[in-house]
Amino acid sequence: MQKWDLTYFYPSDDAWEKDYEILESMINHFETFQGKLNEFDTFKAYHLYEEKFITLLYKVYPYAHLGSDLNLKDSVKGNQNQRVGLLLSKLGQKTSFVSPEIISLGEEKVISWAKNDDFLKAYVFPFEKLFRGQKHVLSELEEKILANYSSIRSIPTQLYQSLSIIDRTDEEVTLSNGKKVLVSAASYRALIEESENPSDRQLVFEALYKRYKDNKSAFANTYNLVLQQRAASYKSRNYASSLEAALDGNNIPVSVFHNLKDVVYENTDLIKRYINLRKKHLNLETYHTYDRFLKLAKSDKKYTYAESKELFFESIKHFTPEFVEKQKSAVADGFVDVLPQDGKRTGAYSSGFYGHHPFILLNHNETLDSAFTLAHEAGHSAHTLFSNEARPMAIADYTIFVAEIASTFNEHALLDYMLKNVTSKNERIVLLESAIDGILSTFYRQTLFATYEYEANKLVEEGKPINADALSKIMIDLYKHYYDLDIAKENGKELVWAYIPHLFHTPFYVYQYATSYSASLKIYSDIKNNKPHAMENYLGLLKSGGSDYPVNQAKKAGADLTTKDTFLAVITRFKELLDLLEETLKA
Template sequence: MKIKHKFLIILILIISIASFFNFYEKEKTVFNNINEDKKYTWNLNDIYINDEDWEKDYKKLEKNINKIEKYKGKLSRSSKYLFEALNNRDNLNKTLEKLYAYSYMKKDTDTNNNKYLSLCDKISYLSVKLNSKTSFIETEILNIPKTTIDKFIKENERLKDYKFYLENLFRVKNHLLSKDEERILSLSRAMANSPEKIYTLFRDIDRKTNLTPGEYNKILRNDNRETRKKAFEEEFKSYKKNINVLSGTLSGEVNKNIFYSKARDYKSALQASLDSDNIDVSLYNNLINVVNNNLKPLHKYVNLRKKVLNIDKVHYYDMYVPISQSDLEIDYEKAKNILYGALSPLGEKYIDDLRYGLNNRWVDVYSKENKRGGAYSWGTYDTHPFVLLNYNNTLDSVSTLAHEMGHAMNSYYSSKKQNYINYHYPIFTAEVASITNEALLFEYLIKNAKTKGEKLHFIEGYIDLIRGSIYTQVMYAEFEKTIHEKVEKGEALTADALNDIWGKLMKKYYGEDFYVDELSKVWWSRIPHFYSNFYVYKYATGCSAGITLVQNILNDEKSKEKYLEFLASGGSDYPINILKKAGVDLSSTKSVFNALKKFENLLDELEELTIYTN
């Protein structure tokens, strides 16, 4: 009995140890999988350790806002007071930006979480309060003689950081209002942001569809036409069902822009928007005119699609399926390695910094339920940049990664070199950094294609970049200009009017081989950038500049150094001047012509590969 008892104990012990190790291995696997998943998500602890730390900073900012008022009436007394007021305002804004970034990025990864929606509302309220409390600063500065400001800058070394800011402030002096009027405009901002807020809530929460943005975009590339059509119909019908509400929100956005332009005595909303970057309206109009005069290559591209896909007419849902019929899938890890090779002309330091960001949770990679669609780059002066993706293993996803990391590296280098007041680069130059990355990517992929099929796929990707960034965005820009001008003339923006404008633009841009479905006329309602006040044209100027810069970088070592200096320039000068130093003059239409010529040359090569060879 004793022997049997000992044997039983030993047997139980062995089973227990085995069970323990089996449990350990399972837990280890789960743990490793969690860590594996984590590395593809943001580490927002780099901004705040937790929500409680956010609340502490929020209360601290709320408490400190009123302290800025101690400088009221004192800015003309000395350079010391002027510097302290500007510096304290900047410190308040730095904290505000951190609070904004954390709450909105938390919300964007879980749009159904009411807690973070509430935090976003709180910080939006505090932003309005801060703008209201600090609005006196610029009004007081503009009441100081410019000669006194110049004297202050000379005698106070710390004020030299604000030299460009102050010069630009005096440039727009005639469009700034009295202290009380500026305060009223500041208080109106929360109300004025309602159209965008309503649109965002509809798009991210209330719109009912069975497809995530990542899934929808992938299905549009499916070679089964009926599958594409069904996805298109489901997506667009989710907007059409609410088209009157959406026309109302866009009309509200347009009226908001016109209200602020009139309040500041501009001739138009377009002029008011462009003047913030010191850009003349002629650049916008010339861009539209140049593209309108060069639509034949786009019509030829649509015709090529018609031939290759063997269809009578090209519909909206036929514009995204690769005519190369490639089944190429690129997982995220492979995409990172491609980027290291493609962007190597920018030098070792750039690649080292890029690699660090991609491997240290700067990027939230994959689509998931309740995650915001699309992609963006965001960050603050005191933190590294963050990038949101909805990566789906397509070439388009690789291109989007290159694009957003272009923004991220622009932010990263600007924060390293510039003081806070000059750190924020305008969107006008931001799109140059992102599209330069994409153009370098396609130049690299085409050069290193292993098969004819791959080369065809990469050429098509490059064509789509130019088509999407210039032709499509200029069509958007023309739409935006048209609807603002209609309201400025006293006309109403009904859903039918917006659909009609959009339908005519599609026919003009895409030509006779393109069929304008009634449902496709609601396309305008899916464009969130229309809530960012003449934003979209900057993609076109950015693409034009980026393609020119890539040719310079690939052929001249000095151009690389100029480009890296451009990335670190932030908003330290007017965007046209910053780009001139980098080697591109956007006051001329030459770079736009160059980009459209590149499109045409790529199209000829695509046609030769698809039609004239087996």
């Protein structure tokens, strides 16, 4: 079965509606706790009630959210999803008193209550986090005012979805051979990869970016709304910057971000060396950014979903049985939606909710990349399964910062397995190119986008205008430094900031791909080289949920992200793979 089975949650929309109404009726009861949290029994009762509410929410929300993502053009599912969003906004308003009231009790009293109660013990670390950041928690009235604005926080995401997916019309183009093709986000990469005609590649690329160019002001204004919302939030909560506000909640030193940004910015020579190798080997007069999809070696090999799954299972079978079992469970029938379809959300993700099996969304197109995407998302879902089984609800939810460790770890394993079992020079080139491109996309490219976010937020902090030209200039400068390519000469590429949904949906998210990749490479290398307790330490991370700060979790698993050395190790790995590719091409 290659489709989601959402009857896992509810047999029908009517059944969902009944629970939604129950959930809605429960919200007002939160107000009865206001002003009474200074009494232990009420304090405990509040958290018991909150978990009861969340338990039901974790059925109601995924049914609506996942159903909507299967077809963003389905107004019924979209309406359900929006209703849950409004419900969550109302919840925020009704519970805005909680953090200020808990802080007013004092850390010593609250931690003592938690440590001496079997149920509340799970809340010790969340309470410690709350008190650590108490200077950013406002008065009860101020929190209530901010909560009243919560319903508009999702508007940029909704606008972006409307512009990029719901109201878009995919362009049909006629190739040089007379064939008409529809260019979509799901198909354009394969169309470019398969094309030997430079004019066709340009045609496909420009067709994809046409929607961004035609609507560049709308995209820029939408992104400006993202930036201004973040600025209003960090200023209200007494942070020095949007970056500090994004990192502080999980106690991530700002130096981690800057170390990553600076290491990558100072080590772009290998990218230029790789591009020159590609340009020469592919016999290209001019190299464009979209030429990155051209392959140094052609392969007709397709990876069906079933074959991709089997390859992944083979790549991990030498790890501990506990690890293997969770990875297989992650891709069980009914929990993976495999193929692209009209209206379906693009890309891929794993969505997990406490008490339930996680769901994976794919847009599998039988490429090598899609095989690696399966392994990647399985890592996320397995992480969720480990965490949910090992931790109570209060500390089961792991942070984004460590999430990508589990996913990219699986990619390292799959690559090693495939390289070890490759039987031809051609396939070795394909795999090496894939590995190098993986570092480029996960480590370098995501850091480039993170640097773009940093610079875009600085425009707001400095009171400078935000428009399409200003945002595009940041990208033009970064691409010139990273790749020595002038994207201003490509029709629309300067609007790549509008193409990246994470920049709109989850600001200051993408840098964590690079930090997690760096951490997972270190952890994987330790396990691969049989370092004592390395696998045990890694399983400890997967089971730790949200029970510690993420930098500490990574360090306990063997990766110290507070130094530049962990990031520089990725540069070294990139050079090793590039050297091997050059040798293979010459052989």
